[in-house]
Amino acid sequence: MYRYDEFDAEMVSSRVDQFRSQVNRRLSGELTEAEFRPLRLMNGLYLQLHAYMLRVAVPYGTLNSTQMRKLADLADKYDKGYGHITTRQNVQFNWPQLTDVPDMLEELASVEMHAIQTSGNCIRNVTSDPYAGAIADEIEDPRPTCEILRQWSTLHPEFTFLPRKFKIAVIATEKDRALVRAHDIGIEIIKNAEGETGYRIIVGGGLGRTPIIGQVLREFLPRIELLPYLEATLRVYNRYGRRDNKYKARIKILVQETGIETFREQVEAEYSELVPLDIAVSPEEVSRITDYFAPPAFKKLEACEIKTKDSALARWMKHNVLPHKVDGYAIVNISLKPIERAPGDVTSEQMRVVADLAEKYSFSELRTTHQQNLVLPHVEISELENVYKALQAAKMGDANIGLISDIICCPGMDFCALATARSIPVSQAIAERFQDLEHQSVIGDMQIKISGCINACGHHHVGHIGILGLEKAGVEFYQVKIGGDPSENTALGQVTGPGFSQEELIDGIERMVDHYIEIREAKERFIDTVRRVGVEPFKEVLYV
């Protein structure tokens, strides 16, 4: 786990005091709404369609049991008894009152959490692989790098008022579980030909109204150069990013308009002017931070497999459980996608169950995923059945990770002030239509992603099937994209044509799925078949 150092603790607690006084001054009228709004946003507090919304940062998706219990307490004490896991691994509360938020932040600070930089034109919470520290093929645990970035970017004076928000993701495996190519900066931890560990830097990706896949800025960056190089990149963005037009202000537009070669030259020129060692993190400091993430005290266990006659357990292990890098352990994905619920929502009661399970079986460690699920990263294989039973009892035992009902879905018009249509009921209808788990298994790997407006918080551009909710003359309709891919083979889906009503949409998806099953070859996944035959045949069955 990361640990707050004294600086963090003091900074966060003084920030709470500061915000409390700002809220008081707002309530007494000393601050107008225009003055207060940017201050509350800097503390993650939005005003949504029906109420305030507080976004709490979960640094690179890592949480411990104490923190999870605190989130459960906050949900009960200050909200309606639940929270929502976002596609940036954070947690949102939908119903807090302004007058309670300083207390909420104070309680969060007591467990080393906060809501700083979860909004505004700054460097946002860094996201990462939810299996960090547990997955076998990682080059190293990406979290020390994330933590270095967190410390560097937190309240960085030069980067507090960027042209627009700035999102960074870090991975250390070939498999991409953090969508690095759809971030302002994506960082891949890699080894070069000499066997040195360093970074591949990707820049200018993003979703939103102008989806763009990131491009390689630097093929190999030595470890020591990370912060100076990013500092140079952000300086170039800060200087040339379009402040005149909110919709053109992200770094992706700058890189696109400048061209990657020229942009790279600009960065390298800026970089050569820096005195790198001023901000470079020394190897001693790197190793000190890496120690925070020292592996837990794994037991020496034999590699083993579970043979079970319980078909539900077997199915859950097949879809939700992954091999661990340490023999005798496994990674457990907890699905927050039961059919009838809102994807990513988790009740306080469920949070406590998960916190207890983590404490008992996973060294108190937990992760949030950008798929809006949870992870117990280090579970002994011999305990899997116990974990499964407890999850099932708490309605979190769905064996659908990576399947058609494991849908990413933003809050949409049910909660979001920017929405054009609802998204939650669409995901519920899809999950219901495909509720037969056996059939879901037959369909196999499928990523459906739904956004309630062009901001694309629900990642619809990279869904195998992406759905965008729109509205015309008071009627919701849904536009479909096919062929997106959120993996390391990142691809943007193609728009198929005019939109559908919700009912037509679900029928259309079913026809596409049936068509895929009919024509797939060998072990092809839906996305593989789309790649092989193209989007046209799917469009045809969609628009019969």
Add this chain to the structure above:
Amino acid sequence: MSTLKHKGKGPQALTANTLRDGLNVWLTPEFEWSMNYAEALITEDTALIDKMNTCGERDEVNNLVVGVYFIDVEPDTGLPARYREKFRVKGPTYDTATLVPLEIQKV
């Protein structure tokens, strides 16, 4: 400083969020704020609309409400004309709160 002044068509209602708890409210015929849209003042009378405007500005300055604006209302149904405003009236069509026992919930 106000963002008010209605530019809409047909009957108007005035809406906002309360500053303290952020919940949606509509101005009533008594020039008070209600969380219940059924109690909203809906009118085409320009003199009344001016008065609503003044009232909205006053309550913004008095830190009771934020984000005050006029909405168009459908004459036949009495509901807001815009789709988004219909949702503000109805509330979420799905809220996980319904799964949580009421005694646990704060709001």
